[in-house]
Amino acid sequence: MQIRKLNDSDVSVTPVIFGAWAIGGWMWGGTEEQDAIAAIHSSMDHGVNTIDTAPIYGMGLSEELVGKAIAGRRDKVILATKCGMRWNGTEGSEPWPQKDNEGNDVIIYKNAKPDSIAYECEQSLKRLKVDMIDLYQIHWPDTSTAVEDSMAAMVKLKEQGKIRAIGVSNYDVAWMTGALAVAPVACLQPPYSLIQRKIEAEILPFCRRKNLGVIVYSPLERGLLAGAVPPDRKFAEGDHRATHKFFSVENRRRVLTALEKVKPIADRHKVSLAQVAINWTANEPGITAAIVGARNAEQAKHNAEAMNFTLTAVERAEIRAAFDEPSRVMTAPAAAK
Numbered sequence: 001m002q003i004r005k006l007n008d009s010d011v012s013v014t015p016v017i018f019g020a021w022a023i024g025g026w027m028w029g030g031t032e033e034q035d036a037i038a039a040i041h042s043s044m045d046h047g048v049n050t051i052d053t054a055p056i057y058g059m060g061l062s063e064e065l066v067g068k069a070i071a072g073r074r075d076k077v078i079l080a081t082k083c084g085m086r087w088n089g090t091e092g093s094e095p096w097p098q099k100d101n102e103g104n105d106v107i108i109y110k111n112a113k114p115d116s117i118a119y120e121c122e123q124s125l126k127r128l129k130v131d132m133i134d135l136y137q138i139h140w141p142d143t144s145t146a147v148e149d150s151m152a153a154m155v156k157l158k159e160q161g162k163i164r165a166i167g168v169s170n171y172d173v174a175w176m177t178g179a180l181a182v183a184p185v186a187c188l189q190p191p192y193s194l195i196q197r198k199i200e201a202e203i204l205p206f207c208r209r210k211n212l213g214v215i216v217y218s219p220l221e222r223g224l225l226a227g228a229v230p231p232d233r234k235f236a237e238g239d240h241r242a243t244h245k246f247f248s249v250e251n252r253r254r255v256l257t258a259l260e261k262v263k264p265i266a267d268r269h270k271v272s273l274a275q276v277a278i279n280w281t282a283n284e285p286g287i288t289a290a291i292v293g294a295r296n297a298e299q300a301k302h303n304a305e306a307m308n309f310t311l312t313a314v315e316r317a318e319i320r321a322a323f324d325e326p327s328r329v330m331t332a333p334a335a336a337k
Helices: 033-045 061-069 114-128 147-159 173-180 203-210 249-269 273-282 297-307 313-322 324-331
Strands: 016-019 050-052 078-083 093-099 105-110 133-138 163-169 185-189 213-216 289-293
Touching: 016 033, 016 297, 033 061, 033 297, 061 114, 078 114, 114 133, 114 147, 133 147, 133 185, 147 163, 147 173, 163 173, 173 185, 173 203, 203 213, 249 273, 249 313, 249 324, 273 289, 273 297, 273 313, 313 324
Parallel strands: 016 050, 016 289, 050 078, 078 133, 133 163, 163 185, 185 213, 213 289
Antiparallel strands: 093 105
């Protein structure tokens, strides 16, 4: 699989990245350790060189599983993790009541204060069992902390040799402008898919101008674009999709109708609908890579093989057009629907 460089950093990633949110169990109804490790091994064995995780994914569990999976293979993988979401403190902004994997009440804060960033980095290094993180990203903007202060802390970690490249996630243009004034930011991680295209208005053009890497998450919209979520499916207890607006019965029907229009293209290439969606996303102008989750070895192999074919310009346009109406309706403000 080809690799793509992140801005002026020395970090290069494959266009498909293994997403380790689901294997952390939190918000996904639990996890199976051996399946998770097998998924990571399969992903690497089929050409994916990058794993994206975060401490908040299972309150440390995802990072621990990644650490176990890469033991003996550290030189074969680019490790991307994050900081800035704390479940074990009271500093920061936007407190968010949640349940951990054991069902205990926790309050999560967006915390990108310098001391917290330094502390989180040390904890991630321990959980991952490595001495350096390849790509370290601030998970969300923290409105209680000046972006300049957060970026200064990231620069310090880079100078200390604890991280190779600096990234940010869920930042808008104003926040990225502030970050770039202080730090050599290599990439942004925003949501992007056939359904969710908000970044095309301002964020993606900004990143193109600044030559920033763009690593997008949710290209399959939590499995919705794989065509495997019928209107009557029930989700397990603790699975956040049960209450997500994209998964209303009406929206599931909209997506399935759009996917029917895409199916002839998938059949032509002898690939799945999920592989079409991943390929389309990862090859949009300005997109560096797409993070795709997997919970077992077969899913990971399937995701990696999504880059083994080429969509024509006409096919790409047809795929986009099929989702124009679902995208407009599903992402519109509630009052405008």
